[in-house]
Each structure stands twice: as C-alpha cells, then as structure tokens.
Amino acid sequence: MLPFIARRLALAVATVLAVVTIAFVLGRATGEPGGLLLPDNATQAEVDALNAALGFDRPIVVQYLDTLVGLVTGDFGDSYRLRESALGLVLERVPATVELAFWAFAIGLVLAVAAALAIQLTGSRVLRAVAGWAGAMRQSVPDFFFALLLVLVFSVLLGALPSLGRTSYASLVLPVLTLATGQFVMYLRLLDASLSEQAGQDFVRTAIAQGQRRSTVLFTRMLPNAALPVLGMAGLNLGGLLGGTVVVEVVFAWPGLGKLLTDAVSQRDFPIVQAGLVFVALAFVIVNTAVDVLVRRIDTRTAAA
Amino acid sequence: MPQHALRSRLLAAGALAATGTLLLTSCAGGFDDAAADGEAPTEIVAAIPTDPTSMDPIRSGALVVLSVFFHTFDQLVAITADGELAPKLATEWTSNDDLTQWDFTLREGVEASNGEAITAEDVAFSYQTILDDPTGENFAYLSSVASVEAIDELTVRFTLNSPFSAFPRNTSLISVVPADTYQEVGADAFAQEPIGSGPYVFDSIRTGVSYDLVRSESYWGEAPEIERISLQPVSSDESRVNGVLSGSLDVAPIGPTQVATVDGQGAAQVFSALSNGVVFLGVNSTSGVLADARIREAISLAIDKEAITDGLLSGLAEPATAMLAPAVEGYSDDVTDPGFDPERARELLAEAGYAGEAIPFDYATDGRIPLSSEVAQTIQASLADVGITIDLRGADQQAHTLKVRGREMQGIYLNTWAPSTVDGDLPLTDFYETAGNNNYAQDPLTAELAAEQRGVTGDARLDVFAELLSYSNEQGYFVPLYVPMNNYAADPDLDWTPRADGLFDFSQTVFK
Numbered sequence: 001m002l003p004f005i006a007r008r009l010a011l012a013v014a015t016v017l018a019v020v021t022i023a024f025v026l027g028r029a030t031g032e033p034g035g036l037l038l039p040d041n042a043t044q045a046e047v048d049a050l051n052a053a054l055g056f057d058r059p060i061v062v063q064y065l066d067t068l069v070g071l072v073t074g075d076f077g078d079s080y081r082l083r084e085s086a087l088g089l090v091l092e093r094v095p096a097t098v099e100l101a102f103w104a105f106a107i108g109l110v111l112a113v114a115a116a117l118a119i120q121l122t123g124s125r126v127l128r129a130v131a132g133w134a135g136a137m138r139q140s141v142p143d144f145f146f147a148l149l150l151v152l153v154f155s156v157l158l159g160a161l162p163s164l165g166r167t168s169y170a171s172l173v174l175p176v177l178t179l180a181t182g183q184f185v186m187y188l189r190l191l192d193a194s195l196s197e198q199a200g201q202d203f204v205r206t207a208i209a210q211g212q213r214r215s216t217v218l219f220t221r222m223l224p225n226a227a228l229p230v231l232g233m234a235g236l237n238l239g240g241l242l243g244g245t246v247v248v249e250v251v252f253a254w255p256g257l258g259k260l261l262t263d264a265v266s267q268r269d270f271p272i273v274q275a276g277l278v279f280v281a282l283a284f285v286i287v288n289t290a291v292d293v294l295v296r297r298i299d300t301r302t303a304a305a
Numbered sequence: 306m307p308q309h310a311l312r313s314r315l316l317a318a319g320a321l322a323a324t325g326t327l328l329l330t331s332c333a334g335g336f337d338d339a340a341a342d343g344e345a346p347t348e349i350v351a352a353i354p355t356d357p358t359s360m361d362p363i364r365s366g367a368l369v370v371l372s373v374f375f376h377t378f379d380q381l382v383a384i385t386a387d388g389e390l391a392p393k394l395a396t397e398w399t400s401n402d403d404l405t406q407w408d409f410t411l412r413e414g415v416e417a418s419n420g421e422a423i424t425a426e427d428v429a430f431s432y433q434t435i436l437d438d439p440t441g442e443n444f445a446y447l448s449s450v451a452s453v454e455a456i457d458e459l460t461v462r463f464t465l466n467s468p469f470s471a472f473p474r475n476t477s478l479i480s481v482v483p484a485d486t487y488q489e490v491g492a493d494a495f496a497q498e499p500i501g502s503g504p505y506v507f508d509s510i511r512t513g514v515s516y517d518l519v520r521s522e523s524y525w526g527e528a529p530e531i532e533r534i535s536l537q538p539v540s541s542d543e544s545r546v547n548g549v550l551s552g553s554l555d556v557a558p559i560g561p562t563q564v565a566t567v568d569g570q571g572a573a574q575v576f577s578a579l580s581n582g583v584v585f586l587g588v589n590s591t592s593g594v595l596a597d598a599r600i601r602e603a604i605s606l607a608i609d610k611e612a613i614t615d616g617l618l619s620g621l622a623e624p625a626t627a628m629l630a631p632a633v634e635g636y637s638d639d640v641t642d643p644g645f646d647p648e649r650a651r652e653l654l655a656e657a658g659y660a661g662e663a664i665p666f667d668y669a670t671d672g673r674i675p676l677s678s679e680v681a682q683t684i685q686a687s688l689a690d691v692g693i694t695i696d697l698r699g700a701d702q703q704a705h706t707l708k709v710r711g712r713e714m715q716g717i718y719l720n721t722w723a724p725s726t727v728d729g730d731l732p733l734t735d736f737y738e739t740a741g742n743n744n745y746a747q748d749p750l751t752a753e754l755a756a757e758q759r760g761v762t763g764d765a766r767l768d769v770f771a772e773l774l775s776y777s778n779e780q781g782y783f784v785p786l787y788v789p790m791n792n793y794a795a796d797p798d799l800d801w802t803p804r805a806d807g808l809f810d811f812s813q814t815v816f817k
Contacts, residue, residue, distance in 0.1 A: 039366055
C-alpha cells in the first residue's frame with residue numbers, strides 16, 4: 001500500500017504541474033489583463049503601465065518561474081481585480097462548493113442505492129419502468145433548463161423557496177435538487193444494470209437455492225460487486241463537483257468556485273485562475289486516490305495485483 | 306422475513322424520506338417572509354450584473370462599484386438621475402477664467418461614520434493618493450489634474466494641466482475617504498472595513514456574494530427612508546428576472562427581451578429609461594476599402610436603425626443620429642446622420658468601384674450590449690442587401706475589449722460608450738483625440754475640436770460638440786446606431802427613479 005500511495009503522490013504533483021503549466025501558457029496567449037481593468041477612457045500608455053506594474057513586462061520564462069515559486073510557497077499573489085489574496089478568495093468559495101457537491105453527491109448516491117435495491121427486492125417491473133423513464137427524462141434536460149424549471153415552479157409559482165443566493169438552508173434545496181437528480185440517474189443506471197446482470201448468475205441462483213434470503217444475497221453478495229463500478233464513477237463525479245458546477249452556480253447565483261474561476265478566466269485574473277486550478281486539481285487527485293484505495297480494499301483481485 | 310413484510314418496510318422508509326423532504330421544503334417556505342406584516346419594507350435587495358471590485362474607493366474605479374460607493378461615500382458633486390450636476394460634499398465650485406483652476410467649497414460639519422471630520426485635507430488626500438499611482442483605476446478620470454491642495458479647512462483647489470470646463474463632473478466619480486483612518490489602517494484593511502461619510506455604512510462585505518449596507522446614524526443630509534440595502538451580484542439575466550418575480554430580489558436590471566415577460570406577470574413592475582450610452586459601429590477608416598469615404602457613407606446609409614430598435618429591441622431603444630446620447634451634456638438635436646437610403650448606398654458603392662471585398666466585422670457575442678449577436682447579424686443583412694460582403698467575427702466580451710484597447714480592428718466593429726459623467730468629454734476624447742482607443746482616423750481636426758470643447762463653456766461648448774459630431778458623421782468615422790434603454794424589473798411597490806447611467810442610488814427611494 002505504501003509504494004502505491006507514493007506513486008499516487010508523485011502522480012498528483014505531476015498533474016498539478018501540468019495543470020499550472022497549461023493554464024499559464026493558455027492564459028498568456030489570450031492577452032494581458034490591463035485593458036480589462038481600467039475604464040474605457042484610459043489610454044494605451046496607462047494600460048501598458050498597469051501591465052508592467054503587474055509584471056507582464058518581464059520575460060515570459062521569469063513569469064513562469066515566478067508562478068512555479070508561487071505554487072511551491074502557496075503564494076499565488078493578489079487578484080488583479082479585487083486586490084486581495086487569490087488563494088484567500090478561492091478558499092472563501094470552497095465551503096459553498098463543498099456544501100453543494102457533498103449534498104448533491106450524497107443524496108444522489110443514497111437515493112440511487114435505495115431505488116436500485118427496491119427494484120431488486122420487489123422485483124417490480126413498474127418501479128423499474130418508472131425509474132427508467134424518470135431518469136431518461138431528467139437526463140434529456142440540460143442542468144440549466146432543469147434548474148430554471150425548478151425555480152419557476154418552486155420560487156416563482158409557489159413562492160416556497162428562494163430562487164438565488166446562499167442565505168439559508170432553504171437556498172440549498174433547489175441547487176442540490178438539480179445536481180442530485182442528475183447524479184441519481186447515473187448511479188441508478190449503473191447499479192441496476194450491474195444488479196440485474198448478477199441476478200441471473202450462478203452464484204446468486206446457488207445461494208438462493210441453498211435457502212439464503214434474497215435480501216441477504218443482495219446485500220452480502222451482489223451489492224459489493226455492484227459497488228465497484230459505482231465507486232469508480234463516484235470518484236470522478238465528486239472530483240468534478242468539487243471543481244465547481246458553473247451552470248448551477250450561475251442560475252442560482254451560488255457563490256461557488258466554478259463561477260469564480262470562469263469569471264477569472266474571462267477577466268484574465270491569472271492569480272485566481274492558478275490558485276483555483278491547483279485547488280481543483282488537488283481535490284480531484286485526492287478524491288480519486290481515496291477511491292482507488294477503497295476499491296483495492298474491497299476488490300480482492302486488484303489488491304492481489 | 307416474508308416478502309410482503311420487507312416490502313412494507315421499504316414503503317415505510319420511502320414514505321419517511323418523502324415526508325422529510327416535504328418538511329424541509331415547507332420549513333423553507335418560512336424564510337424571507339419577515340416583511341409580510343403589512344408595514345412597508347425597509348430593506349432593498351438589488352441585483353448588480355457583475356462582481357464589484359475592491360471596496361477601497363481610492364483604488365477601485367470600475368463602474369459597477371459606484372452603485373456601492375454612491376451610498377457609502379461622499380463625492381464632491383453628484384450627477385442626478387437625469388444627468389444634472391448637483392452639490393454633494395461640495396456646496397459650490399468656481400473656476401478661474403481660463404478654466405485651469407477650480408475651487409470647491411465643502412459642506413460644513415461633515416463627519417465620517419467613525420466620527421472623523423471630513424475637511425479639505427481629506428479631499429486633497431483622496432485625490433493625491435489617486436494621482437500618485439498612474440496605474441490605478443481612477444487615474445484616467447483625473448489625468449487633467451496637475452495638483453490638488455487644501456486652501457483652508459473647507460476649500461480645495463485643483464490646478465489643471467489645461468483648461469477643462471467639465472472638470473466638476475469627473476469629481477462625481479471620485480469618493481472621499483477619511484484620510485487619518487485610511488492611513489492608520491492601510492489600504493488593504495480599509496478595503497475590508499471601509500469608512501465613509503455617505504448616507505449608508507457597510508454592514509458586511511462578502512466578496513462576490515453580497516454587499517450589505519445599513520443606514521448611517523451620522524449622515525449630514527436628510528436620512529433616507531430605506532434602512533438596509535443589500536447589493537448582490539447576479540450574472541444571469543434569467544436569474545435576475547426570476548429573483549424579482551419570486552421576491553428574492555426587489556430590483557434588478559433585465560434584458561430587452563425579458564421586459565414583455567415581466568410586464569405580463571403582474572408580480573413585478575418594469576422600469577425602462579433611455580440610457581446615457583450609444584451603441585455604434587467603429588470604423589477603421591484607414592484599412593482597405595474603408596479608406597474610401599464613399600464606402601463608409603454607404604455603410605451608414607445601408608443600415609436600417611429602426612429595424613434594430615423597433616424590431617429586434619422591441620422599441621426599447623431609440624435610433625441614434627450622433628455619437629452622444631440625448632441625456633449626455635454635449636448632445637445636440639442639430640446633428641443629423643445620412644439617414645436610411647439603400648438606393649443611394651448602392652450608387653455610392655458603384656461610384657467607389659466596390660467589388661465585393663469582404664469587410665471584417667468584429668463584435669462581442671455577450672456582455673455589454675444585449676443581443677449583440679443578433680444586432681450584428683441584422684447589420685450584416687442590411688449591408689448584404691446593398692451588396693457589401695461582411696466577414697462576421699464574434700468573440701467574448703473580454704477578448705473584444707482587448708482588441709478595442711489595442712486598436713486592432715481591421716474593418717468595422719460593434720461597440721458602446723456610456724459616459725459615467727453623463728458628459729460628452731470622456732467618449733469624445735476616446736473617439737477623436739490622438740490617444741483614443743477608438744480613433745482610427747487620427748484626423749487632426751477632430752483632435753483639435755475634442756480639445757477645444759474643454760476650453761469653453763455653455764452654448765459655445767455645445768457648438769463645438771455639434772461641429773465635431775456633424776463632421777464625424779460626414780466623414781463616416783463612426784456609425785451611431787442606437788441609444789439603448791436601461792430596463793429593470795422591480796417590486797410592484799417600489800417608488801424609484803432609475804438613473805441614466807444604470808447605476809443604483811437608493812437614498813431617495815421608498816416602498817409605497
């Protein structure tokens with residue numbers, strides 16, 4: 001296990017380095033930010049002076065090394081627009097993002113497991129058909145549109161929930177519902193397919209023939225097998241959610257990472273871009289490493305390999 | 306366990322989960338209903354379309370942030386909702402004869418919310434700090450200032466590099482900070498806990514989330530009716546409309562296509578008022594076929610401005626004949642454009658020997674001009690109708706802005722200018738003076754006229770403006786397209802007058 005973790009750590013460092021380098025190159029290719037920071041009547045000379053003050057007059061290699069030094073020391077510099085620590089601004093957004101990601105992920109996953117088990121235990125075709133249909137309908141609607149529908153029904157029509165902002169637990173409901181339903185559908189598909197496939201296999205039939213309860217077979221034999229692909233996907237998904245969910249954040253004016261990062265990209269606010277990407281890359285790597293470790297513990301085949 | 310028992314257990318679990326969800330939802334209904342007790346609400350929640358920058362008014366100069374600063378700081382003068390100049394921290398101002406020296410007399414007894422007296426020293430300090438940093442966001446508004454000094458406790462004197470008749474208007478953008486406090490805590494800490502002398506004080510700042518203000522107890526003027534103001538950045542048009550319709554927001558800027566929707570609902574009222582801006586075509590009159598004045602005129606003649614304002618924008622804009630909006634000081638009814646005459650455009654093109662050379666047309670696909678893509682396509686269609694070939698080049702707003710700043714346009718481009726001073730000086734400097742970002746023509750006559758208006762006042766100044774704007778139309782250096790309206794959705798009970806510049810100032814606002 002230790003060499004495995006060491007390998008993953010090295011991989012994580014390489015990933016972050018690659019992310020930062022790509023962001024640096026692409027960022028510098030799109031122009032310097034001075035022209036976006038000053039009012040329309042500022043002259044080119046004033047814009048040039050600002051760009052120089054921000055360090056854009058230095059050789060590109062020096063700027064890159066400076067970025068790397070910042071990466072190592074954790075000092076990404078101040079946001080050009082807000083003149084506050086870029087890392088501070090990113091970290092300020094993390095709780096909102098984690099809150100949304102966690103609830104969407106947890107509710108989606110738990111409900112999907114519950115639904116998949118219910119389908120197996122009841123053997124109900126109606127239940128499966130309903131879940132399948134509802135899932136297909138949800139998946140065919142883009143997040144932003146589904147979010148707007150929820151807002152129209154629950155906020156505008158019923159006046160029951162706030163349509164935007166992060167002011168109370170109530171403001172969590174609609175954004176979480178938007179994301180969780182999307183997550184739910186994915187996991188339900190995966191689980192149902194896996195469980196249904198196993199239901200016809202010899203080890204399940206044998207166990208039932210031996211007189212074991214269907215629920216026991218389901219929980220002790222089938223579910224652990226079905227959990228592996230779900231875990232793999234959950235790792236990717238949770239990593240993605242932690243990276244910010246721009247569409248939902250924009251619709252609900254949710255103060256998460258995604259909006260901060262996309263705004264920073266369009267504003268050429270490079271310190272925020274760098275700090276944000278490093279955070280997202282690390283979150284992604286950590287979640288996926290944790291999932292891999294978990295999978296190795298559950299799956300005896302990969303543990304032996 | 307028998308099959309049916311398990312089934313009922315699962316059913317029970319499902320029912321429990323469903324009840325839990327419902328409970329959560331119904332509890333949530335209790336939020337935001339604090340003002341439902343029949344009394345007029347005393348808090349305004351307003352959406353601003355973009356994130357404000359730093360809350361330090363010395364360093365921060367982005368327009369959107371003025372919607373905060375107008376409430377929390379004093380500026381020397383105010384621009385009223387209809388664009389007039391009015392006293393604020395200064396009660397009167399005079400200049401010497403050649404308009405190079407301006408004395409402002411300050412109001413007596415003004416105090417910042419922490420008790421520090423606001424005197425001429427504080428004004429001089431605020432301006433001097435901006436002047437000391439040429440890379441600052443506010444520097445461009447004060448580039449005419451050579452020096453600033455406090456003459457006595459209530460008099461500030463500005464000495465300018467050259468005559469500038471509209472100088473007082475530029476001071477409406479510069480907030481005055483209490484000098485001792487600012488220096489004591491330093492700029493960074495001040496940005497976290499800003500102190501000013503405006504009618505409101507900061508209650509809490511959550512960067513990019515909400516800027517909450519509460520009525521100041523020590524304001525020198527008449528206390529506003531509204532006790533609390535919360536300014537919240539909401540970037541999506543759709544979310545702003547829904548925010549107002551659902552009661553999460555009291556007032557929010559909306560796009561022209563949403564006005565009819567909101568109007569039809571009855572749950573909100575719509576405010577629409579002509580803005581201080583002009584949407585126009587910039588023309589690189591030195592490039593390719595555009596170097597021929599006849600082709601530039603043909604472009605102007607070919608565009609049906611009313612098709613844009615009445616059709617595309619549902620009447621929420623007026624065709625523009627000059628490069629200034631009617632609300633802006635310097636606008637003149639006498640300035641005319643060549644009008645809409647496709648037949649004459651075709652003649653001019655034939656005369657000029659135009660052979661279908663493609664003209665690049667840059668525009669931003671989002672951002673500052675609502676429906677900019679559709680506007681660009683409408684213009685392309687008009688131009689195609691008379692035989693002009695257009696090469697449409699869309700980019701995001703920021704990339705487009707950087708191209709404008711770098712004067713990189715090769716053909717025509719869609720742009721807009723809305724002077725926050727509601728005076729013609731800022732845009733006309735940018736259009737017609739040598740260093741102007743939109744000045745491709747580099748015509749010495751326009752540069753001369755743009756400078757000349759600063760040295761004269763009153764009708765003489767308006768005459769110079771009219772001459773300059775007419776000349777610009779004749780030469781086809783720009784094609785003014787339309788003056789858009791600022792549109793807002795608002796709580797049905799809000800009694801409010803929108804400003805021409807689209808910024809918020811709620812110090813006169815009430816709920817009916």
